[in-house]
Structures are given as structure tokens and as C-alpha cells.
Amino acid sequence: MKWYKKGLIGLSVAALLLSVSPFTTVVTAYTKEVSLANVDKQIISVVNQTIKELVPNHNLEPVAVSEYKNDFGVQIIEFELSDESSRVLVNKKSKQLISAYIPFTGEEVDPAIMENVLDQLKRYDSELEFELSHATRLKEVEDKRDEWIFYDKKSYANHLVMDNKTGNLIEVQTDYRISKLNPKLVQVAKKALVDMKGKSGAVKHVERHTAKRYNYDFFTITFANGNRVKVDGRTHKVYVVYLKEKDKGSASTSFTSAKVKKTATPLVKKLFNIDLKDYTVPKPIYAYAFKKGSKPTISHPEVGGYINDKGEFYQFWIDTGEAIFN
Structure with a gap:
């Protein structure tokens, strides 16, 4: 039985849309290949029923199987289908469908x-x-x-x-057309960059992202120098700030929690009006997370950040428990 290390990319919409959070969607896990003949028949039935439901006119079938634990300790059976792109994930213990992803x-x-x-x-x-x-x-x-x-x-x-x-x-x-953008949102974005000790300049590109499921309407404003800010179009609240000039290509995790919290505290207060006094800083994997309580909420959101080798934060984002913005 062959074992190898695999980067597990979660099949959430956030991941599919390249707006992934470093906390939840990418996990390094040990994965083992499994013979299709050795998989529980009830699990195979779940996979076949899912295929029939999602793509009734396609002749897809499972051809390869792997098994691993996700970052919550759940044992997952992942099926690759005959088109070599589709995936179906099933909980091994409960034998219930987790997710399915089929490209067209x-x-x-x-x-x-x-x-x-x-x-x-x-x-x-x-x-x-x-x-x-x-x-x-x-x-x-x-x-x-x-x-x-x-x-x-x-x-x-x-x-x-x-x-x-x-x-x-x-x-x-x-x-989104720059000419239609509310000037107040640009002012908010520029202030956020100044608070991060970054530069703004002319607006180069704007994206608008609305989602009924989260009841949000966000504008991501990118400046000519590559710096960008994500702002709520209704409340003008900042959710993400990124400084390209301080991004050295890798997020350092070599600093002590105390040093990182000391550096982040005044910046996070200015950007998000969040006091990190009662927040903890768990050991980072590839990003720093500031947490209060067991899970993030709107009143106590989780704050994430990347830091360069000079000890400077070049990106912050918040997780409200409803959606993660980065």
C-alpha cells in the first residue's frame, strides 16, 4: 500500500473560486490509495446515487479511491470518477456524502x-x-x-x-466599472493602506462580489501598485488589506506569538476596530490567526495575517464565522 503526502484542496465554493482561506481549505495530510473492491458497498452506493442525481446523462463511474483524515479528524473516502476530474467525498464512519464536484x-x-x-x-x-x-x-x-x-x-x-x-x-x-465606484469606498481603501503603512495611488481594477447566502456586497479595489483592499459596499467596513510591496513571496512563521501580537494589535485596531487584548495566537502553520473563543463570530471575528521575514504584516483578513475573506 503506497503512502504519500498530499495537499488536500477542500471542495468548497471558496476554494473553487480561488478565494481560499489559509485556515480551512488547504491541509497537508497523509493519504493512502485504496482498492475500489475493498470499499464498503454502502459507500459505493452513495457515490453512484450522487452521480445519478447530479449528472444523470453522463456515464461516470468511480475509478480510483484514496483515504485520509481532514483537519477536523474526519476519515474521508475520496473517489475519482472516470472523467479524471470529478470527485466525490464520503464520510467513512457515517457513510454519508460530504461533497461532490463535477466539471462541465x-x-x-x-x-x-x-x-x-x-x-x-x-x-x-x-x-x-x-x-x-x-x-x-x-x-x-x-x-x-x-x-x-x-x-x-x-x-x-x-x-x-x-x-x-x-x-x-x-x-x-x-x-466593476471604476467610473461607477462610490468615491467613499476609494477613500476607505486608501485610509486602510495608510494605516498599514502602505501606498495607494490610482485605482487600476475593481471587482464586485455579491452573495445572497451571506447577505454581502463587497468591492475589491486594486491599485496600480498592486495593493488591494476589500470593502463592504454598504457599511464601508474593511475586510481585507494586502500590501504587495511588503509581500516577499513567503509568509514567515518564525516569530514568537508575543512579538506577532504586539506588532498586529495597533494595526488590527485601526483596520477593523478589533482589540486583540483577549485574543490568543496559536502556533502558525503558514499564517497567523488571532482567535477569541472556540470559533469565530460576527461579534468576535477571527483575524488572519501574513508576515514577511522583516516582521512586517503585508496582509490581514477577518473570518466572521459566516464567510472567510482573503
């Missing part, structure tokens, strides 16, 4: 589905342009997600999410 080319997407989505997009913003590149059929049991994710040819980050049951467009992330 643009040509494979039902034109009627796409017509419905684009019609809703026009009602959302008549000036937006979207050309389908590819799509993903996603189901996640714990988060109660049963969705289609559609990706734009212009940018992989641009995407639309449709609830499969209702057919409603529930999430949109697209480029």
Missing part, C-alpha cells in the same frame, strides 16, 4: 440553464458582460449547497452561482 465544458451546459442565468444577470446589472468558459456542478451537504457555478472566459475569478433547486442566481463576482 461550456458546450456541455444546457443552453436553457445558461439563458436563465444570463437573463437574471442582465436584471442584476445591464452593463455586465459574461461569456461562459466552463462550469462546475457542486453539492455540499453540511453547507446545504446544491449549485451550478459558471466561469467567465475573461477571468477565472469572475463567476455566477445558481441554486439548482430554484434556478435563482444567488452569487455574482464580476469586474
Whole structure:
């Protein structure tokens, strides 16, 4: 039986959309290959039922199996399907589906589905342009997600999410016209960069990300020098600050918790109005996390940060327990 170290990429929508959090979606785990013939028949049945439900017109079947523990200690059976891209994850102990991810080319997407989505997009913003590149059929049991994710040819980050049951467009992330951007949001972003001892300059690019499931409307403002800030379009609250000029390519985890907390405290207070006095700093893996309580909440969010080898923070983000922003 062959053992090897594998980077486990969680199949959450955040991960698929390249907006992953360093705390929850990437884990180094020991993974072992498993013979399909040795897998519990009830688990195989769950996989086949999932395939039939999500892609009834595709002749997919499990062809490879691996087993590992996630970062919560749950033993997972992961199935690779015959298209070599689709994955189905099942909890080994409960024999219940965890998630399923099945990619589609643009040509494979039902034109009627796409017509419905684009019609809703026009009602959302008549000036937006979207050309389908590819799509993903996603189901996640714990988060109660049963969705289609559609990706734009212009940018992989641009995407639309449709609830499969209702057919409603529930999430949109697209480029946004700089000329339409509220000047107050630019002022907030520039102040955040100054608070981080960074520079701003001219706005180069703006993305707008709305999601009904989280009830948010965010603008990511990127400046000509590469620095960027994510701001809530309604409350003007800052959720992410990134300084490209201080990003040296790797996040250092060599500093003591006391030193890191001392450095972060005044910055976090200015940026997010969060006092880190009662926050703990667990041993970092590849990013520092400031925590209060067992899990993040809106009133006591978790704060994450990357630090360079000079001891300077070049990125902060917050996790409210509802969604992680980075």
C-alpha cells in the first residue's frame, strides 16, 4: 500500500473560486490509495446515487479511491470518477456524502440553464458582460449547497452561482466599472493602506462580489501598485488589506506569538476596530490567526495575517464565522 503526502484542496465554493482561506481549505495530510473492491458497498452506493442525481446523462463511474483524515479528524473516502476530474467525498464512519464536484465544458451546459442565468444577470446589472468558459456542478451537504457555478472566459475569478433547486442566481463576482465606484469606498481603501503603512495611488481594477447566502456586497479595489483592499459596499467596513510591496513571496512563521501580537494589535485596531487584548495566537502553520473563543463570530471575528521575514504584516483578513475573506 503506497503512502504519500498530499495537499488536500477542500471542495468548497471558496476554494473553487480561488478565494481560499489559509485556515480551512488547504491541509497537508497523509493519504493512502485504496482498492475500489475493498470499499464498503454502502459507500459505493452513495457515490453512484450522487452521480445519478447530479449528472444523470453522463456515464461516470468511480475509478480510483484514496483515504485520509481532514483537519477536523474526519476519515474521508475520496473517489475519482472516470472523467479524471470529478470527485466525490464520503464520510467513512457515517457513510454519508460530504461533497461532490463535477466539471462541465461550456458546450456541455444546457443552453436553457445558461439563458436563465444570463437573463437574471442582465436584471442584476445591464452593463455586465459574461461569456461562459466552463462550469462546475457542486453539492455540499453540511453547507446545504446544491449549485451550478459558471466561469467567465475573461477571468477565472469572475463567476455566477445558481441554486439548482430554484434556478435563482444567488452569487455574482464580476469586474466593476471604476467610473461607477462610490468615491467613499476609494477613500476607505486608501485610509486602510495608510494605516498599514502602505501606498495607494490610482485605482487600476475593481471587482464586485455579491452573495445572497451571506447577505454581502463587497468591492475589491486594486491599485496600480498592486495593493488591494476589500470593502463592504454598504457599511464601508474593511475586510481585507494586502500590501504587495511588503509581500516577499513567503509568509514567515518564525516569530514568537508575543512579538506577532504586539506588532498586529495597533494595526488590527485601526483596520477593523478589533482589540486583540483577549485574543490568543496559536502556533502558525503558514499564517497567523488571532482567535477569541472556540470559533469565530460576527461579534468576535477571527483575524488572519501574513508576515514577511522583516516582521512586517503585508496582509490581514477577518473570518466572521459566516464567510472567510482573503
